[in-house]
Amino acid sequence: MSPDTLVQVPSVATPSSPFTPADFDAYVMATYARFPLVLERGAGCRVWDTEGREYLDFVAGIATCTLGHAHPVMVEAVTRQIQTLHHVSNLYYIQEQGQLAQWLVQHSCADRAFFCNSGAEANESAIKLARKYAHTVLGIQHPVILTAHASFHGRTLATITATGQPKYQKNFDPLMPGFAYVPYNDIAALEATIAQLDSDERQVAAIMLEALQGEGGVCPGDQAYFQRIRQICDEKGILLILDEVQVGMGRSGRYWGYEQLGIEPDIFTSAKGLGGGIPIGALLCKSFCDVFQPGDHASTFGGNPFAAGVALSVCQLLEQENLLANVQARGEQLRAGLKAIAQSHSDQVVAVRGWGLINGMVLNPDVALTSGDVVKAAMAEGLLLVPAGPKVVRFVPPLIVSESEVDQALQALERAFAAV
Ligand SMILES: *Cc1c(COP(=O)(O)O)cnc(C)c1O
Numbered sequence: 001m002s003p004d005t006l007v008q009v010p011s012v013a014t015p016s017s018p019f020t021p022a023d024f025d026a027y028v029m030a031t032y033a034r035f036p037l038v039l040e041r042g043a044g045c046r047v048w049d050t051e052g053r054e055y056l057d058f059v060a061g062i063a064t065c066t067l068g069h070a071h072p073v074m075v076e077a078v079t080r081q082i083q084t085l086h087h088v089s090n091l092y093y094i095q096e097q098g099q100l101a102q103w104l105v106q107h108s109c110a111d112r113a114f115f116c117n118s119g120a121e122a123n124e125s126a127i128k129l130a131r132k133y134a135h136t137v138l139g140i141q142h143p144v145i146l147t148a149h150a151s152f153h154g155r156t157l158a159t160i161t162a163t164g165q166p167k168y169q170k171n172f173d174p175l176m177p178g179f180a181y182v183p184y185n186d187i188a189a190l191e192a193t194i195a196q197l198d199s200d201e202r203q204v205a206a207i208m209l210e211a212l213q214g215e216g217g218v219c220p221g222d223q224a225y226f227q228r229i230r231q232i233c234d235e236k237g238i239l240l241i242l243d244e245v246q247v248g249m250g251r252s253g254r255y256w257g258y259e260q261l262g263i264e265p266d267i268f269t270s271a272k273g274l275g276g277g278i279p280i281g282a283l284l285c286k287s288f289c290d291v292f293q294p295g296d297h298a299s300t301f302g303g304n305p306f307a308a309g310v311a312l313s314v315c316q317l318l319e320q321e322n323l324l325a326n327v328q329a330r331g332e333q334l335r336a337g338l339k340a341i342a343q344s345h346s347d348q349v350v351a352v353r354g355w356g357l358i359n360g361m362v363l364n365p366d367v368a369l370t371s372g373d374v375v376k377a378a379m380a381e382g383l384l385l386v387p388a389g390p391k392v393v394r395f396v397p398p399l400i401v402s403e404s405e406v407d408q409a410l411q412a413l414e415r416a417f418a419a420v
Contacts, residue, residue, distance in 0.1 A: 120154025
């Protein structure tokens, strides 16, 4: 493109006086309890605040910035797409969307993809697909989707209903009909609930679970549990839906969390890490349950050239740089270091658990120390962490994190424990 075809860009002034948390709260709804920290710049696994302080980022936008901050491949992809084509609607064929779908299908058990903008929207799509399958294929009149206690599936009305945690549902009733809950990793309870619902004529159409519960406390799924669920779904012809929004896209050390469990879902969802931090979500499924027809489901922004083109570059880089090997090695290094810290503070820490680069440090339920206390103390030592519930500290760095950065994070955490 020759420069004279480009519209002259007016220079946009950056705010001259810093926008303080108080200024912010005057304009933005208070839906989040924010830390008093204003981040203004990032590079790799580091971010800087408006005071010039540097932090090692083991939050990565909550398991989202797969390639860290300002990665050259993302800068290139974003620039390329915005200069060529960024949005056209799904009235037309979109090359980048097709290529991203192809990559995802070639690197998973799925046959087809549908694109949207977030994890909640991907899960909504999965719920709609499962209900249509129940009505049109299984002949179930009042389909029920089973989900787990302590799960997290998003903040829309259907996904807070799917989320088995009352704190997300309080004051938002009436909730969506058609959901029932079971304890996670408990096969006897699941079989009893299915039998109970079937005798009530409210038939189970699908079971929807996280391969590893992220928000619920970094709790990995049990292989035997998921393998038995796979058998039950096959026997009854019902659907197994996995929410891979947090654990998928390489974070577990495999592309998908279900690979850790030795099973394949019929339907799964992705979002967070999929676009490396640009908003995109995806519903993926096997062809036998792809019952959507034109007009059944849609999303204005879904899979636009911008989001799909950037996500495709993130996926390709994951593969080309063999980042899964880094995730596995750095994950082992991190867990070993966390276990050493847990041992020297065994009065405060009771367990370390996780897969690849999604790990949790479980605090002693009998002491007052909360995950928020540890996160604040780590922040003071230059390390960003995020709670997963009141008693679990979560570690979800970019997948490109280096050996020395993991060491530095462990040293900062050791100092934080000395301080609390
Ligand atoms: C974050 C998350 C979601 C919701 O994703 P949004 O993009 O915030 O809508 C759903 N499921 C899981 C497992 C998540 O971790």
